[in-house]
Every structure is written in C-alpha cells, then in structure tokens.
Amino acid sequence: MPMTAPQTQKNILKADPEWELLPHQVHHLRQSAEPPLLLDVRHEVEWELGKIAGALLIPLDELAQRLEELGHWRHKRVVVYCRSGVRSLRAAELLREKGFKSVHSMAGGILAWGESIDPSVAWW
Secondary structure, three states: OOOOOOOOHHHOOOOOOOOEEOHHHHHHHHOOOOOOEEEEOOOHHHHHHOOOOOOEEOOHHHHHHHHHHHHHHOOOEEEEEOOOOHHHHHHHHHHHHOOOOEEEEEOOHHHHHHHHOOOOOOOO
C-alpha cells in the first residue's frame, strides 16, 4: 500500500531495530561523547532544500564509488538518511556489505526529522 505521508509521530513511526533508528534516537546519539556520522544519500538538489547540520552528502548513486571517503567510519557508528527512509536502507545495506560495522538508516528520513526533531529543516 503506497504511503501518502511520512510515518512520523503523527502516524506512529515504526523501525526495524536491526536496520533503523528513530529520529529521537539519532538526536540522542548526536549529543553523545562519540556522535555518529550522519550520511545524507539524497541528491544535491534535495540537500540544498534542507539538511541536518553536520551531515555529509554522498548521493546513493555515487556511494559505491566514494567509499574511500568513509574509511575512517568503517568501525564507528554511521546513520544514513534520505527523504523518507527508502534510499537510506539501501545505502545501509551497501555499507554493511562493504564491511562497515555499525550502520543504521534513520526511519522516516528527513521528513520525520523535520517533524519530530527540528521543524526548521525545510522539507516538502
């Protein structure tokens, strides 16, 4: 069944804990002693519309060719996000296949982040 709205707090957001973190979990991790890398896998035009401060942009279609840029993060926590959580799950799978040890997708993507954590993040 196609979704017409992001699965956020208003539409109870659910996450597979093996693969996903909820926005509030990501927010909490960002405030920890060892914050994760936030990896945005959207297209640059989406990035320009709104992004999470401190995130790194590597579009999903470039990720396999740019893995060397993430070498420092191979054994550290990485949280991947996109618009709604679909592309970021694919990116998390790719990174795990390439040996990254602690990778999760942010459930609901930047749509959920904007709604539940930072309303100043522009989303459409």
